[in-house]
Amino acid sequence: MEPVELAPGVYWVGAVDADVRDFHGYTTDRGATYNAYLVQGEKTALVDTVREPFFGEMLGRIKAILDPAKIDHVVVNHVEMDHSGALPLLLKQAPHASVTATGEGAKALHFHYRSDWPVREVQTGNTLSLGGKTLEFIEAAMLHWPDSMATFVREDGILLSNDAFGQHYASTERFDDEVSIEVIMDEAAKYFANILWPLSALIPGLLGELEAHDIEPRMIAPSHGVIWRSHPDLIVRRYKNWCKGLAEDRVLIVYDSMWGSTESMAHALAESLAQKGVDTRLVHARKTHYSDIAKEVLFAKILAVGSPTINGGIFPSVAQFLSYLKGLQPVKKKGVVFGSFGWSGEAIPSMNAELEAAGIELLDPGLGVTYVPGKDDLESCRKLGNRVAAAMRS
Secondary structure (H helix, E strand, O other), rough: OOOOOEEEEEEOOOOOOOOEEEEEEOOOOOOOOOOOOEEEOEEEEEEOOOOOHHHHHHHHHOOOOOOOHHOOOOEOOOOOOHHHHHEEEEHHHHOOEEEOOHHHHHHHHHHHHOOOOOOOOOOOOOEEOOOOOEEEEOOOOOOOOOOOEHHHHHHHHHHEOOOOOOOOOOOOOHHHHOOOOOHHHHHEEEHHHHHHHHHHHHHHHHHHHHHHHOOOOOEEEEEEEEOOOOOHHHHHHHHHHHHHHOOOEEEEEEOOOOOOOHHHHHHHHHHHHHOOEEEEEEEEEOOOHHHHHHHHHHHHHEEEEEEEOOOOOOOOOHHHHHHHHHHHHHHHOOEEEEEEEEEOOOOHHHHHHHHHOOEEEEOOOOOEOOOOOOHHHHHHHHHHHHHHHHHOOO
8 A cells, every 4th residue: 555645744654454353352353553644844753653563564655755764753642562663663764753752651662662762752732843734742641551642733633643533444445434434433432442431531631632722623543443534523422422421222131151041031131121122232241252242331221241150150251251341441331130050149249249340330139040040030030121121211
């Protein structure tokens, strides 16, 4: 691929990783991109780099525009190695370039690369004039590392938004209006749920900082995925809604089963909810990756979790999901648990404790069934479904 022009003098020069399927525990079934941006005025700045193995791909795109030795500045929006991994190699090609980052970014660069690069430390509102192009910096600490920031190209209204508003999606197309908006929004939701949800309380503050500094982006160019040139307002609205915990009138049932008993309970619960007209999704925890389940939780108001008791606790696949969910701290969710057990039933209180630790409000003490559910037990599952449906309506 050639470099892609976003505006006169502003180029995407990143890399496409169509083969990656795991991103530190997050499944990337559609691949990923590592977006780097070259901004040219009288001087030239490169904003972020790529993962180290993709350095050659990025360098080739830069060379199609100018000699890399003529790069004057490298802006590090985020030090995580999918953004900065190629930085040491790039600085060998651009030996006179200065490095710009937040104060925390300067520390993180030192600890990642044990370098003695001089780093210009910037704060929100600081600018860098390139002559005809002005870069303005907005700190975004803990979105999602302490060093994070965004860079705004003032003359063109382009927000280089770092990890905010991104998606893991590999494509030869670079813009949102060139691909399926349904697919991109699905990937954006998964990205938000798995990367930014634990930090969602900070996002309104970032959006407020943008408004306070008169930043109304006409284009949002994240560090991963396609660039929002036709729908920047749409993705910002979605982020605002997700931060508020707005969801659909949906129940998500996540379960696993040893010999089919908990599965029978899950289906009875789903049947009851469907009869009440409630949108219900069933997800098998062992057959669906926890990062995909997290996206489904984002869209549901109520989460029902089912597990048999094994070794005095929760079935491993369900326990893994609940542990992961606890780290995400979902907003404004309600929950209920159920499951089969032989003689002790510890999974029920343990799941309740995990949901409460995740900040989820319990609707019910939970339903446990001894061994194989009989007719009366399945009727109890349906009654639980009725109570959940009533909670949804209220």
